[in-house]
Amino acid sequence: MSSFQITGLAPESFKALFELSDTQLQERHIDRHIADSAPGFPCRVSLTDAAVGEELLLLSFQHLAQASPYQGIGPIFVRRAATQRAQFIDVIPMTLATRLLSVRAYDKTARMIDADVTEGAQLLGLIERLLANHAVDYLHVHYARRGCYAARVDRVPQTN
Numbered sequence: 001m002s003s004f005q006i007t008g009l010a011p012e013s014f015k016a017l018f019e020l021s022d023t024q025l026q027e028r029h030i031d032r033h034i035a036d037s038a039p040g041f042p043c044r045v046s047l048t049d050a051a052v053g054e055e056l057l058l059l060s061f062q063h064l065a066q067a068s069p070y071q072g073i074g075p076i077f078v079r080r081a082a083t084q085r086a087q088f089i090d091v092i093p094m095t096l097a098t099r100l101l102s103v104r105a106y107d108k109t110a111r112m113i114d115a116d117v118t119e120g121a122q123l124l125g126l127i128e129r130l131l132a133n134h135a136v137d138y139l140h141v142h143y144a145r146r147g148c149y150a151a152r153v154d155r156v157p158q159t160n
Helices: 015-019 022-027 120-131
Strands: 004-007 031-034 055-064 072-079 087-089 100-106 112-119 138-143 148-155
Touching: 015 055, 022 031, 055 148, 072 148, 100 120, 112 120, 120 138, 120 148
Parallel strands: none
Antiparallel strands: 004 087, 004 148, 031 055, 055 072, 100 112, 100 138, 138 148
16 A cells, blocks of 8 residues: 545635635635534644634635646635644545545546545545556545535655
């Protein structure tokens, strides 16, 4: 098995948005939320679910910006309290392990070359299968029910 890393988004991209007024957020088509259930509001920076009472933003995010027919943008939640980008090496975070997921495999030109749907409890096996194909450069994980981008998966380079 090759090592893999599941990575959240960089918090710096979102920090200033939390300081905007609700009117300024609305002008940018961003919604402010207070989590009223847990789980239910998965943060794409920390790759954890917000606790009840936590402030989040719901906004559009371009998760695949590279020029390709598969360019993608979609809604994500980001917690105000998320200050560090999550990095899980050879571990599946609970926010993924407990949901139905769609996993998409892309090559270096951002062309989708494989995809599948799995329960989060079986995500490890799917990651291993998809990354066994050397044409696969990286994976994108989406929450299957709503189709929202969840996280990126990359191989961890082997050191000799």
